[in-house]
Amino acid sequence: MRARSSVRLSRRLDERRLIAAMFLGPAVMTVLVLVAYPMAHTLWLSLHDSASGEFVGLANYGRMFSGEQTRHAILNNIVWVVVAPTIVTVLGLMLAVLTQRVRWSTALKTILFMPMAISFLAVGVTFRLVYDEDPQRGALNAALVAVHDAFSPPSRYYGVAPRDGTGLVPAEGGYETASPVPADEPVAMPVVGLPRERIPSDAVPAAAPAVGLELRGVVWLDFTRGGGGAAGTIDETEVGLPGMRVEAVRSGVVVATATTDGSGRFVFPGLTEGDYTVRLAAANFTEPFRGVTWLGPRLVTPAVIGAYIWIWAGFAMILIQAGLAAMPRDVLEAARVDGASDWQVLRRVTVPLVRPILVVVFVTLSINVLKIFDLLYVLPPDSSQDEANVVALEMYRVSFGGGLDYGLGSALAVLLFLLVLPAMLFTIRRRRKERS
Amino acid sequence: MTTLLAPTPVPELEPAGTAVRIDPQPGPLRRLVARLGSGAARTFVIAVGVFWLFPTLGLAVASLRSAADNSATGWWTALTAPAQLTLDNYAALLGNARITGSLWNTLLIAVPSTVLVLGLGALGAYALAWLRFPGRDLVFVLAVALTIVPVQVAVIPDAAVFRALGIFGDIPAVIAFHVAFGLPFAVFLLRNYFLGLPVDMIEAARADGASEFTVFRRVALPFAWPALGSLAIFQFLWVWNDLLVALVFGFNNPPITYAIREQTRAFATNIDVIAPGALVSMAVPLILFFGFQRYFLRIMLDGAVK
Numbered sequence: 099m100r101a102r103s104s105v106r107l108s109r110r111l112d113e114r115r116l117i118a119a120m121f122l123g124p125a126v127m128t129v130l131v132l133v134a135y136p137m138a139h140t141l142w143l144s145l146h147d148s149a150s151g152e153f154v155g156l157a158n159y160g161r162m163f164s165g166e167q168t169r170h171a172i173l174n175n176i177v178w179v180v181v182a183p184t185i186v187t188v189l190g191l192m193l194a195v196l197t198q199r200v201r202w203s204t205a206l207k208t209i210l211f212m213p214m215a216i217s218f219l220a221v222g223v224t225f226r227l228v229y230d231e232d233p234q235r236g237a238l239n240a241a242l243v244a245v246h247d248a249f250s251p252p253s254r255y256y257g258v259a260p261r262d263g264t265g266l267v268p269a270e271g272g273y274e275t276a277s278p279v280p281a282d283e284p285v286a287m288p289v290v291g292l293p294r295e296r297i298p299s300d301a302v303p304a305a306a307p308a309v310g311l312e313l314r315g316v317v318w319l320d321f322t323r324g325g326g327g328a329a330g331t332i333d334e335t336e337v338g339l340p341g342m343r344v345e346a347v348r349s350g351v352v353v354a355t356a357t358t359d360g361s362g363r364f365v366f367p368g369l370t371e372g373d374y375t376v377r378l379a380a381a382n383f384t385e386p387f388r389g390v391t392w393l394g395p396r397l398v399t400p401a402v403i404g405a406y407i408w409i410w411a412g413f414a415m416i417l418i419q420a421g422l423a424a425m426p427r428d429v430l431e432a433a434r435v436d437g438a439s440d441w442q443v444l445r446r447v448t449v450p451l452v453r454p455i456l457v458v459v460f461v462t463l464s465i466n467v468l469k470i471f472d473l474l475y476v477l478p479p480d481s482s483q484d485e486a487n488v489v490a491l492e493m494y495r496v497s498f499g500g501g502l503d504y505g506l507g508s509a510l511a512v513l514l515f516l517l518v519l520p521a522m523l524f525t526i527r528r529r530r531k532e533r534s
Numbered sequence: 535m536t537t538l539l540a541p542t543p544v545p546e547l548e549p550a551g552t553a554v555r556i557d558p559q560p561g562p563l564r565r566l567v568a569r570l571g572s573g574a575a576r577t578f579v580i581a582v583g584v585f586w587l588f589p590t591l592g593l594a595v596a597s598l599r600s601a602a603d604n605s606a607t608g609w610w611t612a613l614t615a616p617a618q619l620t621l622d623n624y625a626a627l628l629g630n631a632r633i634t635g636s637l638w639n640t641l642l643i644a645v646p647s648t649v650l651v652l653g654l655g656a657l658g659a660y661a662l663a664w665l666r667f668p669g670r671d672l673v674f675v676l677a678v679a680l681t682i683v684p685v686q687v688a689v690i691p692d693a694a695v696f697r698a699l700g701i702f703g704d705i706p707a708v709i710a711f712h713v714a715f716g717l718p719f720a721v722f723l724l725r726n727y728f729l730g731l732p733v734d735m736i737e738a739a740r741a742d743g744a745s746e747f748t749v750f751r752r753v754a755l756p757f758a759w760p761a762l763g764s765l766a767i768f769q770f771l772w773v774w775n776d777l778l779v780a781l782v783f784g785f786n787n788p789p790i791t792y793a794i795r796e797q798t799r800a801f802a803t804n805i806d807v808i809a810p811g812a813l814v815s816m817a818v819p820l821i822l823f824f825g826f827q828r829y830f831l832r833i834m835l836d837g838a839v840k
Binding site: 102113114117118121122124128129131132133136137140193195196200203205206210212214217218219220224225226234235236237240277336408412464465468469472474479490494498504507508510511515518522526 | 571575576578579584585586587588589590592593596602605606607608609610641654655657658660661665666667668673675678679680681682683684685686687688689690691692693695710711713714715717720721722747771774775776778781782789794795797798799801808809812813815816819822823827829830831833834
């Protein structure tokens with residue numbers, strides 16, 4: 099009797115295992131063949147030469163840490179991991195706290211979370227437009243130039259230079275008469291190099307200065323369209339250059355300044371005695387601000403991090419806000435009643451209470467950042483990709499993007515895995531705890 | 535549903551309900567400070583919102599302008615001169631076989647991947663939740679660990695596997711890879727959801743003599759449909775938005791991300807293909823996002839480590 103029941107029991111056990119195997123089998127087999135075994139194989143590959151298949155020990159890892167390109171990729175990854183999750187978490191906290199009191203925070207959450215639905219490719223394309231270097235096309239540079247010009251207006255006459263052989267020489271970033279001129283002798287200052295579309299609308303045909311005792315002169319565009327004008331003389335169709343800042347210099351010191359009128363004339367009232375060097379001030383010729391080369395070698399990493407923040411800020415904000423909503427309200431009230439300022443409440447009460455969530459956000463983003471690939475493959479133009487390189491991108495480039503160096507590629511993959519490992523252990527612990 | 539954060543409520547795109555009414559009797563000074571403060575906060579929030587909308591708006595407007603207009607001036611000039619807007623780029627896109635073919639490829643990859651991950655994942659998750667067998671906990675922990683493993687650790691050997699199978703570069707290879715890397719997360723998520731099933735329901739069904747598969751199909755699956763729905767959205771988007779896997783395994787039948795990336799080598803000259811193409815590729819995710827915001831949010835918060 100006992101024997102029979104134990105046989106039945108073991109048969110039932112076998113049956114149970116069989117059923118479990120049938121349920122789990124397909125998933126486990128797929129993962130074993132396409133994830134687990136390849137992981138082991140990648141480790142093996144990283145210890146072998148990809149061409150000969152010989153065991154080379156840690157040589158691939160040595161190449162990884164000594165190669166300039168791979169080292170740069172690793173360093174960039176470190177920058178990414180340190181900077182991006184921190185900024186996103188802090189920004190998320192700020193937004194979460196600030197929007198608590200704003201009525202339509204729901205709309206904002208929707209807007210901020212939306213980028214998470216979009217592919218990195220689409221974000222890359224989107225931000226190529228944002229970061230376009232030409233301020234005529236790139237929104238960011240257009241905005242920067244507008245702000246810059248509002249505070250320091252662009253000079254009208256950049257690129258303009260004196261006509262050769264007319265006695266004007268470069269000085270202090272501008273141009274001046276080669277030698278001092280007596281005050282009662284009008285100064286002719288012919289310049290060239292102003293494209294037609296930049297001739298000011300208030301410019302009228304140039305006119306020789308009226309006779310007078312004070313230091314005076316004329317600045318004009320000594321260029322006749324279609325040719326025919328004589329160098330150094332005011333021809334019929336030539337225009338004066340209004341708004342030019344002119345300085346009178348004596349013994350190296352600027353003693354007076356004047357501005358030209360519509361026909362290019364200027365007068366220094368009161369300067370009737372002595373000799374002066376007349377100078378067209380440097381401010382007339384400063385090159386205009388043309389924005390920033392966002393996707394050039396120097397700024398490409400911060401620029402791409404900017405796009406990354408755009409994607410993930412909503413994620414951080416919403417998670418943190420959920421934590422804030424769950425915070426015991428009486429603690430906050432007690433702090434306020436005790437007279438704590440907003441800042442104190444934030445630092446001493448809010449942040450410590452939501453710290454577990456901040457950690458989760460931070461760790462999640464760190465994992466995500468380590469694996470970042472698509473954004474760096476799309477956003478930086480090919481010319482800056484070496485500069486923007488990270489481990490995941492370099493791994494693709496050496497293994498598939500023409501390199502076929504599976505040894506080095508595998509070493510990079512193993513490195514990536516090791517970098518993710520601490521965050522993985524953290525996540526396993528957290529997820530095991532939360533099982534119901 | 536089990537969420538990332540057990541102790542906190544499920545985050546939703548709804549007012550958090552924390553409208554802070556603090557001091558019972560705020561003094562006049564405090565009220566003034568509060569009002570100014572909330573004014574500043576409001577301005578800041580509006581600025582952030584505008585800032586966040588701008589890039590996408592730019593892409594959308596650029597996609598409606600000719601390549602010549604786009605290379606001459608910024609998209610914002612269209613705001614004051616809307617006459618330059620045209621649907622020509624989209625018309626041309628429809629006639630571009632490479633792009634339309636790639637959209638079709640994307641569907642051919644994303645739909646089977648999603649179905650397979652859901653099917654195989656649900657079966658496995660049910661076993662982990664309701665069947666008793668040795669090594670069950672270990673399998674679960676491994677599934678959790680594998681949710682985080684970067685795909686880079688498998689691509690080189692998998693390329694060899696797919697070569698041996700004769701599918702390297704083709705759609706089945708891309709699907710297989712997505713399924714393998716989608717399964718751990720699916721199993722983790724669904725197993726936790728299945729655990730919420732009342733024991734009585736399972737036991738009752740079993741006592742009625744239903745086979746384990748019948749219990750799975752008739753009891754567990756109907757119970758889990760919200761989780762299955764969220765997971766379907768997540769997995770579908772994951773594959774839809776993927777570029778890396780397609781680059782490595784799908785070069786013979788490129789999906790839309792791949793096809794657009796090809797164009798970005800000459801970004802300025804191909805903007806009339808890139809901008810509308812990117813917008814079309816964004817349309818599906820955005821429709822899912824606005825249509826299923828709640829599910830979307832939950833699952834993205836859980837799946838962000840992938």
